[in-house]
Amino acid sequence: NHTPASNFLRQIVERDLAQGTYVSRHWGRTPGDAEHHAAGEPDPAKIRTRFPPEPNGYLHIGHAKSICLNFGLARDYGGVCHMRFDDTNPEKEEQEYVDSITDAVKWLGFGWDAFGASHLYYASNYFDFMYRAAEYLITAGHAYVDQQTAEEMRANRGTLTEPGKNSPWRDRPADESLALFREMRDGKHPDGAMILRAKIDMASPNINMRDPAIYRIKHATHHNTGDKWCIYPMYTFAHPVEDALEGITHSICTLEFEDQRPFYDWVLERLAEGGLLANPLPKQYEFARLNLTYVITSKRKLMQLVTENFVDGWDDPRMPTIVGLRRRGYTPESLQLFAERIGVSKADSWIDYSTLEGALRDDLEGKAARAMAVLDPVKLKLTNWDALFGANHAEPCSAPVHPHHEEMGKRHFNLTSEVYIEREDFMETPPKGYHRLYPGNMARLKYGYVIQCTGCEKDADGNITAVLAEIVPDTKSGTPGADSVKVKGVITWVSASEGLQAEVRLYDRLFTEAHPDAGGRNFLDSLNPASRSIVNAWVEPDLANAAPDTKFQFERHGYFVVDGKDSQPGKPVFNRAVTLRDTWQK
Ligand code: ATP
Ligand code: MG
Ligand code: MG
Numbered sequence: 001n002h003t004p005a006s007n008f009l010r011q012i013v014e015r016d017l018a019q020g021t022y023v024s025r026h027w028g029r030t031p032g033d034a035e036h037h038a039a040g041e042p043d044p045a046k047i048r049t050r051f052p053p054e055p056n057g058y059l060h061i062g063h064a065k066s067i068c069l070n071f072g073l074a075r076d077y078g079g080v081c082h083m084r085f086d087d088t089n090p091e092k093e094e095q096e097y098v099d100s101i102t103d104a105v106k107w108l109g110f111g112w113d114a115f116g117a118s119h120l121y122y123a124s125n126y127f128d129f130m131y132r133a134a135e136y137l138i139t140a141g142h143a144y145v146d147q148q149t150a151e152e153m154r155a156n157r158g159t160l161t162e163p164g165k166n167s168p169w170r171d172r173p174a175d176e177s178l179a180l181f182r183e184m185r186d187g188k189h190p191d192g193a194m195i196l197r198a199k200i201d202m203a204s205p206n207i208n209m210r211d212p213a214i215y216r217i218k219h220a221t222h223h224n225t226g227d228k229w230c231i232y233p234m235y236t237f238a239h240p241v242e243d244a245l246e247g248i249t250h251s252i253c254t255l256e257f258e259d260q261r262p263f264y265d266w267v268l269e270r271l272a273e274g275g276l277l278a279n280p281l282p283k284q285y286e287f288a289r290l291n292l293t294y295v296i297t298s299k300r301k302l303m304q305l306v307t308e309n310f311v312d313g314w315d316d317p318r319m320p321t322i323v324g325l326r327r328r329g330y331t332p333e334s335l336q337l338f339a340e341r342i343g344v345s346k347a348d349s350w351i352d353y354s355t356l357e358g359a360l361r362d363d364l365e366g367k368a369a370r371a372m373a374v375l376d377p378v379k380l381k382l383t384n385w386d387a388l389f390g391a392n393h394a395e396p397c398s399a400p401v402h403p404h405h406e407e408m409g410k411r412h413f414n415l416t417s418e419v420y421i422e423r424e425d426f427m428e429t430p431p432k433g434y435h436r437l438y439p440g441n442m443a444r445l446k447y448g449y450v451i452q453c454t455g456c457e458k459d460a461d462g463n464i465t466a467v468l469a470e471i472v473p474d475t476k477s478g479t480p481g482a483d484s485v486k487v488k489g490v491i492t493w494v495s496a497s498e499g500l501q502a503e504v505r506l507y508d509r510l511f512t513e514a515h516p517d518a519g520g521r522n523f524l525d526s527l528n529p530a531s532r533s534i535v536n537a538w539v540e541p542d543l544a545n546a547a548p549d550t551k552f553q554f555e556r557h558g559y560f561v562v563d564g565k566d567s568q569p570g571k572p573v574f575n576r577a578v579t580l581r582d583t584w585q586k
Helices: 008-019 062-076 095-107 123-139 150-155 172-187 235-245 255-271 297-309 322-328 332-342 355-367 387-391 541-543
Strands: 050-051 078-086 143-146 197-198 213-217 231-233 252-253 283-287 370-373 377-382 395-400 410-415 418-422 442-445 450-458 464-471 489-491 494-496 501-508 532-539 551-554 558-562 571-579
Touching: 008 062, 008 252, 008 283, 050 062, 050 252, 050 494, 062 078, 062 095, 062 252, 062 322, 062 332, 078 095, 078 123, 095 322, 095 450, 095 571, 123 143, 123 172, 123 197, 123 213, 123 231, 123 235, 123 255, 143 558, 150 231, 172 197, 197 255, 213 235, 231 235, 235 252, 252 255, 255 283, 322 571, 332 355, 355 551, 355 558, 355 571, 377 532, 395 494, 410 541, 501 541
Parallel strands: 050 078, 252 283, 370 551, 377 464, 442 489, 501 571
Antiparallel strands: 143 197, 197 213, 213 231, 377 418, 395 410, 418 494, 442 450, 450 464, 501 532, 551 558, 558 571
């Protein structure tokens, strides 16, 4: 419930709304829409954006930026964002990825129900239209079938400084191209024998305009259309057509597509001239992709981490995938906050990893329940317990679930004669300024009593096996005597007899280099060997029943989540999502 910061894309949308650029649009032009709405109705959506992943892998933090951007614009300006699978390439796409992508977008907090229509869009649903559009381009003299070999085509493309050379097939009659294109469609030619190319300008300074390919032969089964087609459109031709058919107004992509924009417009303008598409046409805009320090976002490299077992799958909490971030303890709100804080710009830059962690801290600070946990335990024996309270006494203590949210209630746990404390909370010979336990010193067991340290026990090798202390009577937190003794140190603890032993997984960055794959570097060379450590911790007994995905702040240690995969009823496993402060040292 706040106004998002302005950026160049918001300004473009606001300008278009003010000028009424898109008011005359109609909808109902895609096969999916036609089931719900008669074609020709004015479009009730003020703008249409789209998120068009190729279903060939799991989404990552970079996609989250694009999702928040595209769905966010639609939400904020009375529009709709189309969830579209860019599935024009038959070879790499799988249902597993389609499912994981829809899950990820929903989990991030976005949906695609609007104006009575609720459906996913698939680029492959437009193959019939794309084919007709290609035939039109041939007939109108804008495309030709080229029979040069791949090598000849490469050689004739020219370079940045030299113009390309026309193909000997460039001026063949349209009829001949059309007949050959139909033969391509009918499976009469093997892969690579010929392609359909746009006829634009082999001398264009923009290499993408030197007669780019439109259709190629690929004898391959498609996950959606099966064996119906053995020719498939090129991405650069398919994409503007998909956008136009769906009535997309603002087609937002990453900067590397900037040089493709003239071809995007060329395709749409030619098809509009031929009456196959209606004005106003979609416009492409580019923004800088997310680069995050210590993180790689290439799908191919992430795939390699998984298949070569450098991590435990796509949802390993160290992975920058949405499933990995989720398992690590990231919330949809934290990722939305992150996307908003980094904004969008037209220049490539690196975002510091701490920005991502900061967004998570800021989201969890106000809502994560607090709990005490001891990660590096040593036993503390309260030696005057039996004399004060009687043997087997358990002293009830309570603490707020959240220090600033009384409505979240109280948590309860018992203080007993033996508890676990952090090993670092005791020192035999402390340095100056150390206020925790050392012989003779007093400190408070948080939410419990002030205690005075009397010494420690050691094994034969001199290792400390237990810390010894006495309760200072009448000093319990929340009682009138609580302030009778002033102490500087406060110690977190968990009852040794009633606490819950739990596996806690601590994570560090997956790479030791800020730019793991920059400058020709092999990202595998900077894998951090200490990116995960597992400790046997003690936590408050009530955490036995914490549901998977629940977040906690373990006092002093950071934010943790109940692992959604490896936790058992009564036996949670905790992942550290993020430390309390940015302590990571470069
Ligand atoms: P790859 O090229 O590895 O197959 P991709 O990055 O092109 O993957 P797509 O599935 O095609 O992935 O991406 C879907 C959308 O997500 C695209 O519109 C793209 O602009 C956006 N996107 C992908 N990576 C990033 C990134 N790092 N930052 C911002 N947006 C991104
Ligand atoms: Mg892609
Ligand atoms: Mg890409």
